[in-house]
Amino acid sequence: MKKNAFSFLNFMPYAVFFACLLSASTANAVIDVYEFDDPELEKRFIKLTYELRCPKCQNQNLADSNSELSLDLKAIVYEKLNAGETDQQILDFMKQRYGEFILFNPEVNQSNALLWAGPFIFLILIGGGFFRWYLSNRDLDDE
Amino acid sequence: MHAEFGNYLLVLAFILSVALGVFPMLGATIKNDTLVATAKPLALLFFVAMLASFLCLVYAFLIDDFTITYVAQHSNSLLPTQFKVSAVWGAHEGSFLLWVFIFSGWMIAVALLGNNLPRYSYARVLSVLGLIAVGFSSFLLFTSNPFERTLPFYPVDGTDLNPLLQDFGLIIHPPLLYMGYVGFAVSFAFAITALIEGEWNATWARWTRPWTIAAWSSLTIGIMLGSWWAYYELGWGGWWFWDPSENASFLPWLSGTALMHSLAVTDKRNSFKRWALALSLSTFSLSLLGTFLIRSGVLTSVHSFTNDPERGRFILMFLAIVVGSALLLFLFRSSKVKTKVDFSVVSKDMFLLMNNILFVTATFIVLFGTLYPLIAEAFGKKLSVGAPWFNSLFPGPMVALFVLLGIGPMLNWKKHNLDKLKKPLTIIAIVSVSLSLIVNWLMGEFFAWVFVGLTLSFWVSFSGLYYLTQLSRHKKTLREKLAQISYTYLGMTLAHIGVVVSLAGIVLTSFYSVEKDLRMENGESSEINEYRFTMSNVELINKDNYQATRVTFDVYKDNQQIQTLYPEKRFYLAGRQIMTEADIDDSIARDLYVALGEALDETGQVWSVRIYVKPFIRLIWLGAILMALGGILAMLDKRYRNLKSPKVNPVANSDKNTVDAIVR
Numbered sequence: 170m171k172k173n174a175f176s177f178l179n180f181m182p183y184a185v186f187f188a189c190l191l192s193a194s195t196a197n198a199v200i201d202v203y204e205f206d207d208p209e210l211e212k213r214f215i216k217l218t219y220e221l222r223c224p225k226c227q228n229q230n231l232a233d234s235n236s237e238l239s240l241d242l243k244a245i246v247y248e249k250l251n252a253g254e255t256d257q258q259i260l261d262f263m264k265q266r267y268g269e270f271i272l273f274n275p276e277v278n279q280s281n282a283l284l285w286a287g288p289f290i291f292l293i294l295i296g297g298g299f300f301r302w303y304l305s306n307r308d309l310d311d312e
Numbered sequence: 313m314h315a316e317f318g319n320y321l322l323v324l325a326f327i328l329s330v331a332l333g334v335f336p337m338l339g340a341t342i343k344n345d346t347l348v349a350t351a352k353p354l355a356l357l358f359f360v361a362m363l364a365s366f367l368c369l370v371y372a373f374l375i376d377d378f379t380i381t382y383v384a385q386h387s388n389s390l391l392p393t394q395f396k397v398s399a400v401w402g403a404h405e406g407s408f409l410l411w412v413f414i415f416s417g418w419m420i421a422v423a424l425l426g427n428n429l430p431r432y433s434y435a436r437v438l439s440v441l442g443l444i445a446v447g448f449s450s451f452l453l454f455t456s457n458p459f460e461r462t463l464p465f466y467p468v469d470g471t472d473l474n475p476l477l478q479d480f481g482l483i484i485h486p487p488l489l490y491m492g493y494v495g496f497a498v499s500f501a502f503a504i505t506a507l508i509e510g511e512w513n514a515t516w517a518r519w520t521r522p523w524t525i526a527a528w529s530s531l532t533i534g535i536m537l538g539s540w541w542a543y544y545e546l547g548w549g550g551w552w553f554w555d556p557s558e559n560a561s562f563l564p565w566l567s568g569t570a571l572m573h574s575l576a577v578t579d580k581r582n583s584f585k586r587w588a589l590a591l592s593l594s595t596f597s598l599s600l601l602g603t604f605l606i607r608s609g610v611l612t613s614v615h616s617f618t619n620d621p622e623r624g625r626f627i628l629m630f631l632a633i634v635v636g637s638a639l640l641l642f643l644f645r646s647s648k649v650k651t652k653v654d655f656s657v658v659s660k661d662m663f664l665l666m667n668n669i670l671f672v673t674a675t676f677i678v679l680f681g682t683l684y685p686l687i688a689e690a691f692g693k694k695l696s697v698g699a700p701w702f703n704s705l706f707p708g709p710m711v712a713l714f715v716l717l718g719i720g721p722m723l724n725w726k727k728h729n730l731d732k733l734k735k736p737l738t739i740i741a742i743v744s745v746s747l748s749l750i751v752n753w754l755m756g757e758f759f760a761w762v763f764v765g766l767t768l769s770f771w772v773s774f775s776g777l778y779y780l781t782q783l784s785r786h787k788k789t790l791r792e793k794l795a796q797i798s799y800t801y802l803g804m805t806l807a808h809i810g811v812v813v814s815l816a817g818i819v820l821t822s823f824y825s826v827e828k829d830l831r832m833e834n835g836e837s838s839e840i841n842e843y844r845f846t847m848s849n850v851e852l853i854n855k856d857n858y859q860a861t862r863v864t865f866d867v868y869k870d871n872q873q874i875q876t877l878y879p880e881k882r883f884y885l886a887g888r889q890i891m892t893e894a895d896i897d898d899s900i901a902r903d904l905y906v907a908l909g910e911a912l913d914e915t916g917q918v919w920s921v922r923i924y925v926k927p928f929i930r931l932i933w934l935g936a937i938l939m940a941l942g943g944i945l946a947m948l949d950k951r952y953r954n955l956k957s958p959k960v961n962p963v964a965n966s967d968k969n970t971v972d973a974i975v976r
Contacts (some may be wrong), residue, residue: 273698
C-alpha cells in the first residue's frame with residue numbers, strides 16, 4: 170500500500186471527483202457528526218434516531234438515512250436534546266410536524282389498541298382453542 | 313435469436329404446465345393409466361424448457377444484448393462478468409424467471425425421487441405442482457416477460473445493475489431464498505393430494521418431511537445470506553430491520569418451522585393430522601403472500617422491485633385462487649381425518665403442541681405487524697409499525713419456546729415421568745444461570761435481556777448435548793456413540809444448538825455494540841473501547857466501472873497494529889450513483905466495522921466516519937448455518953430412504969397406500 174499517494178500531481182481528478190460527491194449528496198456539506206459531552210445524551214440520541222422514520226425514504230430510520238431531510242431532522246433532535254427536552258417532547262414535536270407515520274414505535278393509546286393487543290388476543294384464542302380440543306378429545310388408555 | 317427462443321420456451325413451458333396440471337390429475341381420477349403416466353415426462357420437459365429459457369437470458373446478459381429491455385435496464389458493458397450473470401436476477405423479471413426455474417428444479421426432484429409414492433398419488437402431486445406452475449409461468453409470460461425487445465431503437469449501452477447488487481451476496485442470496493420459498497410448494501402439493509384422496513396419515517407425513525426440511529434449510533440459509541449482505545453492503549451495520557421484505561421471508565420460515573415440528577408428531581404418532589395439513593397449506597400461502605407484498609409494492613420497503621399494479625393484481629388473484637381452493641378443500645375434506653388425543657400433559661406430544669401454538673403466535677405477530685399499516689391506511693390512518701414494536705412483542709413467544717426447548721426433546725412420546733429428569737435439568741439450569749452471569753460480568757455491563765438470552769442459550773445447548781450422551785450412554789467410543797444416534801436426532805440437536813447460537817449472537821451484539829459517528833481528519837486517531845482507529849491515508853482509485861476514494865484506517869490494540877481497513881466511497885460511472893463500501897475486520901468475538909459518510913472538506917482529507925465495534929455478531933449467522941446443517945442431516949436419515957421396504961415401516965403396514973407402493 171503506497172502511502173501518501175495524494176500529491177499535487179494527482180490533485181485534479183480528486184477535486185473533480187469531490188465536486189461530484191458533494192454536489193450529488195448535499196448542496197452544502199452538512200456535517201452529520203454530533204459530538205456529545207454526556208454519554209447518556211449520546212445514547213438517547215442514537216435511540217431517538219433509530220425510532221424515527223425518515224419521512225421521505227423507502228423504509229429507513231434517521232440514523233441510517235442520508236437524505237437531506239433526515240440530516241435536518243437529526244440536527245433538530247440534536248439541538249432539542251442539548252436544550253434539555255425529554256424524549257417524549259421530541260417525539261411529540263416530530264409527530265405534530267410529520268404525523269404518526271414518523272414514529273417507528275407506535276404509541277400505546279386508544280386508537281392503536283388493536284395493534285398492541287392483537288397478538289395477545291390471538292395467543293389467547295389459539296391457546297384456548299387447543300386446550301379445549303385437548304380436554305374434550307382426551308382419551309388416555311391408562312387413566 | 314436467443315431472445316425469441318427464450319420467449320418461445322416460456323410459452324412452451326406454460327403449455328406444458330397446463331398439460332401437467334390437467335392430464336395426470338384427470339388420469340388419477342378416471343383411473344386412466346396412460347394419462348397418469350404423462351406426469352413424469354411432462355415434469356421433465358417443463359424443467360428442460362425452464363432451464364433452457366433461463367440460459368437464454370444468461371446468454372443475453374453475457375453478450376450485452378441491449379436490444380432486450382431487461383438487459384438494457386440492468387446491465388452495462390463495463391460490468392464484470394460474474395455480475396453480468398447475477399444481474400440476470402438483479403430485478404423483477406429476471407428474478408422471477410429464476411424463481412420459476414428453481415420451482416421446476418423442485419418439480420423434477422419430486423419426479424425423480426418420489427417414486428416411492430403410490431402411482432396415483434405421485435401423478436396427483438406432480439399435477440398440483442403443475443397447476444402452481446401454470447400460475448407462475450403465466451405471471452412471467454403475461455406481466456413480467458424478461459425477453460421483451462427494445463427494437464428498433466435500442467440503446468448503445470445499458471443503464472447498469474444497481475451498484476448495491478454488484479456483490480457476491482447477491483449472486484447467492486436470491487437463488488437460496490427462492491429455493492426455500494418455492495420448496496414449500498412441495499409440502500403444499502402433498503397436502504392437497506392427501507386431501508383429494510381423503511387420506512392423511514403417518515406415511516404421508518413421512519413422505520412430506522424430508523421435502524419440508526429441505527425447503528426450510530434453504531430458506532434458513534437464504535434469509536441468513538440476506539441479513540449478512542445487508543450488514544456489510546448497505547453500510548448501516550444492521551443485520552435485521554423488520555423490513556417488509558425481511559418479514560416476507562420470515563413468515564414462511566416461522567410457519568415452516570411449526571410445520572416441521574407438527575409433521576414429526578404425525579409421522580411418529582399419527583396425530584396432529586389436520587394441524588399439519590393446515591400448516592402445509594398456510595406455509596406455502598405465506599410464501600405467496602410474501603411474493604405479493606414484495607413484488608406488488610403495496611408496502612414501502614427498502615427492497616423495491618418496480619411497482620406495477622397489474623402485477624400486484626395478478627399475484628393477488630393467484631393467491632386468492634390458491635388459498636381459496638386450498639381452504640375449501642381443507643374445510644370439506646379434512647373432517648374425514650380423525651385424530652385421537654392420547655397423550656398426557658407431560659409428554660413430547662404436549663411440548664410439540666405448545667411449540668406449535670407459540671410458533672403460530674410468532675408468525676401472527678410478524679404478519680399482523682407487517683400488514684397493520686395497510687389495514688390502518690384503509691381506515692384513513694397513516695402510521696408506521698417498525699422495529700421497536702416487533703422487538704417488544706416477538707421475544708415473548710421466543711422466550712417461552714426456548715424454555716420448553718430445554719425439556720421437550722428429552723421427553724417420551726405419550727407420557728413421561730419427570731422424576732429421572734429433575735436432577736439433571738436442575739443441574740443444567742444452575743450451570744446455565746451461573747455461566748450467563750459470568751459472561752455478563754465479563755462483558756462489563758449487566759442487561760436483563762442479555763442475562764435471559766444467554767441463560768436460555770446455555771440451557772438449550774447443554775440439555776441437547778446431555779440428551780445425546782444419554783442416547784448413546786451404552787456405547788464406549790465416540791465413533792460408536794455417534795453411530796448409535798440417528799441422523800434425525802443428531803440433526804435436530806444441531807439445529808436447536810444453532811438457533812441458540814444465533815440467540816446468543818443477537819443479545820450480545822444488540823446490547824454491547826458501540827456505534828460512533830465521528831469527524832476525522834487524515835492522520836487523526838480516535839479510541840473506541842480498547843481499539844484505536846487512525847486514519848492514515850486517502851487515495852483515489854479507478855476500477856472498470858467505478859472510481860472510488862479509499863481511506864485507510866490502521867487499527868491498534870494495546871499500541872500494536874492489528875488490522876488495516878479500507879472503506880471506500882464509490883462513484884459508479886454508468887448510473888452516476890454514489891455508494892458506501894464499508895470495510896470490516898471480522899472474527900467470532902467481535903467485528904470492527906468502518907464506513908465512510910461524507911467528505912467534509914474540498915480536498916477530501918476530512919470525513920464523517922461511522923465506526924462500530926460489534927461483539928459476537930458472527931454468531932447470528934453461524935447459528936443459521938448450524939440450523940441448516942442440522943436440517944440437511946435430519947433429511948438424510950435413512951428412515952426416509954427406506955420407505956419402500958415394509959420392514960422399516962411397521963406403522964404403515966396396514967396402510968393401503970404403502971401396500972400399493974410396495975407392490976409397485
